Structures are given as structure tokens and as C-alpha cells.
Amino acid sequence: MTEPVASEPRLTNPITVVGERSVRVTPAVAASLPEERLTAEVVCATGNRYEATWAGVGIGSLCDTVDAQADTTHVVVGSIDGYRMAVPILDALRGVIAFEKDGRPIDEQAPYSNRFVAPAVEGARDVKGVSRIEFHALEPDADPERLEQFEPDDDRFETVRATDSTETQTQ
Template structure:
């Protein structure tokens, strides 16, 4: 296969893998195709990367002897790419790391790093394949064959790998109360809230803003929902707490109110469309147990179909908006700093 086609295939493959990986962080139940594309492209990249390394092996050896800086970047890129692919494949087959970080999380970090280095590496080297090359039937068949082989290998690995959701997450702690993993999106780690003095404010686009003490609210709504964390685990539980729909009815959203934002004591916040928010829950209990501090006591959002980082913990305010507050994308990165 022509070297320029291999280079473009690597760039395109890494770009698609990065895009689908990032999009998967906020994927909804109807977006599972993102994970299929991500996995298929990842396995296909193994073939293209192997072909690339075989072609440049002599050049790399010569560059190492000459202590070439450009070759050093090439070696760094190779290490990052191999590590990103290896951690993804290892996760599929059930491997795990000790400590707080999962292989899936490490895989994501390595994927981003690989993309950054690859773009810089190819900036002065990438050339468009000639028209003759693109029209060459053998080149086309070779490329299609490589992609087909990658897709078949992905299906085989998916069938032989450990039990996972389409998101890649493995089950941990379902129906075990507070025994499921405690995580934070970036650095949220507030001091425990005093449940005796805690209150919930409802503000923004409502007929009358109100603040409720715990004694003012009925925590008897129940919902079974699955929490799928982007770090690679999922857990299904029976949640009990306050119906968001009933809460909103008490404050009467004004005409044009379209988004409901759930705000943490840390400043962390996330929004749901009004219709979706009505079906969500502000939980105080999980499987009959009061929420632990690490899981958001006294109250956390339960948003079925959303990823774990969108289930806001330590909720102290619900704010309604006519338009979505996009600053929350910044807030979730810096709220705990």
C-alpha cells in the first residue's frame, strides 16, 4: 500500500477515534453507534500502524544512531500510539490497573496525547496521494481489505472480551447500596454538608424563587436507574428522593423556560432540557441507604440515560433558564480547584 495512503489513513483513523471517544462521553442511549465506530477504527489502526512501522524501521534505526530529534518524536509517537491501542484492547479483555485510574481512563488520555503529537509530526510530512495512486485498483483493494480485516477483528474481540455495556463500562456494585465506586469528574471534594442546615433553592425562570428546608420536601419518589461512569464502570440501583417534576410544579416555570440546571455546593453544574428534567430524581437514598458523602449526600441528581458526570452531586440549587448555560462546560472542569 502506498506510503501516503497509509499516512492519511492513520491521520483519519486517529481523528475519528478521538472524535467518537470524546462524543461518547456525553452519548445518549441512541448514540451507541459511536462506540461501534470507535472500536472498529481502533482495531483497524493496529493494521495501518504495523504497516507504517514496518516501512520506516530502517529509517528509525538510522535516526537513533544519528540521535535525530525528528526520529525521537517519531519514537514518542509510536510509544503513545501503541500504548493507546494496547490499553484499549486490554480493557476489552478484562485487564485492570490497581489504584483509582481504570485502563479505560488511561486509554483516553493516551488517545488525546497521540493525536496532538501526530498532528505535529505529520504537519510537514503529509502529502496528498497522487491521482494515479488513488485510481490504482490494487491500492483501493488493499485499503478496503485492511479496513474489512479490522472490522472483522473488532467483532471477534467484542465477542471474546469480558461483559461490558456498549459504552465499554463494566458492572460494579449494582444493588449494593453505597458500595459502588466513588469518583469525581475533576477535583470536586467538598467537606460533608450538614443535613440539619442544608437547604435547596429553586431560582431563575420561575414565577417565584423559593428556598426549601429538608422538612419542606417529600422524599418519597422512587426510580430504578443505571449510572454509567465515563471512567469505565456502571452500576444499577433503586433510588429514592425528590421528584424534580413535582418540585418544578411548586415554583411554576415561566413561559419560555427550557433548561433546568442542577448546581452543586462546589459550583459544579449541569443542565437538562425541561421535559427530561421533569422525569429525573433528586436522590437522597440508594437501595434503602442514605447516600454517603462520596456519593453526594444529602442530595444528588439521578438522570437516567445520562453519563455519570452529569449526575450532579451535593445539590443545593436548581436553576431554570430560557437558554442553556454553556459556561457549565467550564464549571465542571474547575469547580473543585
């Protein structure tokens, strides 16, 4: 389902989206893009499973916004803590940068304000706290995992939030 976003989403940090050109997605920019909703099951690395309805900006809208190359093969989604996952373009295009989960802002339920979610993507690749999205055209023999950066999942957003609070107080 696609419709205009009713209000500006809660977005702690802007998201930089890179294609042929770059766009910094702020709450106002996100609100200007069509809202998409999808229901997807997330399977966490712990083995926990849950299904939710996610609402946010579709990867396809972001692809169009930055004029991604026609031969794009992968989308690299990065988190505020450096965690990065490469996702095949066809899988990514079915996904969203969600600001809501089951009708409630994500940051009311978690220590981050958004999450990349796509139905065909395993939970470890559903990046939390998205800060950067890049569209890449890789050669057929290129390994997309070379674009990835794995970080420990323990307390990763608590550390980032503590750093953000300290920086805000010192400015």
C-alpha cells in the same frame, strides 16, 4: 411511584430552587413533597456502571413548587462546590433529587447527602451534592453549555466538608 415522604430526608445543606419564584428546600420542605423512586443506571466518567434504585423529590414537583415558566427548556443543577450542569427539561423531568440509594441514605455511602439522577442523563450530569436548581427558558440558538461550570472531580466533597467543619467550629 409517588407517595408522601415517610420522614425528613438527611440533607446537609438546603437546596435553592429558582423558577418564577424561589424556594429553599430544607429537610422539612422535602418531606412535604411527594417521594418518587426510580431505577436508573449510572455510567461514571471512569467508565464504571451500576444500577440502583433512587428515592427523593421529583424534578417535576420542584418545577411546580417554583412555578417554572411553561416554556422552560433546561434545568441547571448546581453542586455545593460550584459544579453546574444544564439538562434538557424533558430529560430532567424524569429525574429526582435523590436522598436514598437502594433504600439507604446517600450520606451513609458517600461524602454528600443528595444526587440528581435521571434515566436519560449521562453520569457526568448526575450532579452530586445538589445545592441549587434553576429552570431556564433558552432561545433556540442559545448554547446551554454557557450555563455550565465544570470542576475537578478529585476530592471535591472532602474539601467542601472540611470547609463546612471549620465554619461550624468558628461560629
